[in-house]
Structure formats: structure tokens, C-alpha cells
Amino acid sequence: MGTKHRKIEIGQTYGRLTVREYLGLIPYNGTNRNRHMYRCECSCGNFIDLPGTYIGKAWKSCGCLQKESREKPIPAGTRFGRLTVIEPHDLIPGRGYRYKCQCDCGNIIISRGDMLRRGEVQSCGCLHDELFRENSKIAYKNSFVDGTNVPRIASTQTVQRNNTSGVTGVTWHKGTGKWRASISFKGKSYSLGYYTEIPLAAKARKTAEDELFGDFLKWYAEEYPENWKRIQKRQQKKHP
Ligand SMILES: [Zn+2]
Ligand SMILES: [Zn+2]
Structure with a gap:
């Protein structure tokens, strides 16, 4: 064989890599030369199989270190x-x-x-709280008399479709030269920020929608279980 065998301890950590398992004398990455191969776990959670001679030398991570330094x-x-x-x-x-x-x-x-x-975080949580408070107030006012507004909220039909992007809640903003994401509810508009690309603005809008309507419905179901049951029954009749 003649392959130099560097002593690698199972369980030992080299940089971000922790050696988990010896795989044997097998080819590395499509080459036909057999190497003493080890399965390593990176601290980022990825696994990578490497020749013992590379661990902690040419390779100190699964590749995530290089990726980060390029970021x-x-x-x-x-x-x-x-x-x-x-x-x-x-x-x-x-x-x-x-x-x-x-x-x-x-x-x-x-x-x-x-x-x-990716537009997944856009406030400290206050935007969410504001939307939630606003919804709860409106629901409180309306749902005692009649719960029919809730299905409308659930189907997110309350937002008008007058925009230039083709995505609800995303409009071109001349002032900043960017796409503005917003969500409006009962005449009040909430800005969700300005984005250079439509998909980012759309994502921001989707996140706000999920927060707004998802949490709202959860809250409503707990607060008004009887109304909620009635609404669900009615919706099942409409879309069986
Ligand atoms: Zn990694
Ligand atoms: Zn805040």
C-alpha cells in the first residue's frame, strides 16, 4: 500500500471539524488512489468525508469557513x-x-x-404587535354582532389590487426608485420597507400577511370558539 497514515483520533476536533468515523482505505473524490478516509462533522452541522492528511490542514471546515469569508x-x-x-x-x-x-x-x-x-425580519416585533392589536380591536368591534368579516380576513381579500408589480401590496415608489411593500387593513396602511427587487418586497409582504392573518385567526378561534366553529362550517360548505 505505502500510503502514509497520519494519526487521526476519532472524536478529535481540528478547526471546525470533529472526526466521527474511520471509513477505511478508499478512493477520495473520484480519484483512483486509495486514501485513509474519515467522516467529519463540521460545527455548522454538515458532514464531509476527507483523507486524514487534509483534516485540520487543507480543510478546517466543511467549506463554510471559505463561504463566510467571501460573504x-x-x-x-x-x-x-x-x-x-x-x-x-x-x-x-x-x-x-x-x-x-x-x-x-x-x-x-x-x-x-x-x-x-430575504425580508424575513423587518422589525423588532413591533410591526407584528401593531398589526395584531389593530386586528384584535376590529374583530372585537365587529365579531360580536356578526362574525362574517373573519372569513374575509382569512382569505386575505381585504387588500385592493391596484399596483404596478403584479404582486398585491408591492408598488413602485418613484421617490426612492425602489419597490415598496405595504399591507393595508381597514383603510390604514403599514409600510413594510423598500426593496430593490420585487421578490424581496413580495416576501416581506407575505411574512406580514402570515403574521397578521395567521396569528389573528389563532387568537380569534380561542377568543370566540363558537363563532369560529360556525365560520369553519360555512367555509366547508362553500369549498368542500
Ligand atoms: Zn461547516
Ligand atoms: Zn420596533
């Missing part, structure tokens, strides 16, 4: 919905940077960069 940090001052990025906070292996952000309401939160970029 351009989000500049301070960048806005995502109501949030303004202040500075990078820490680095989560395999997930990239987390950022300290200030919300328009004054709260400071720590948020993952990838979630900010």
Missing part, C-alpha cells in the same frame, strides 16, 4: 423594513453574520444577515 458584510445604515443595521454582532458557523439592528421604534435587536436579506 460581504452588510454596511451600517442599510435598511430592512423598519430595521437599520448598526454593526455585525457575531458569526454563526455555516449561517454567516448576525447584526445589531435598530428598529424605528427604538428597540435594538440582533438578527441574522441571511434573514434580513
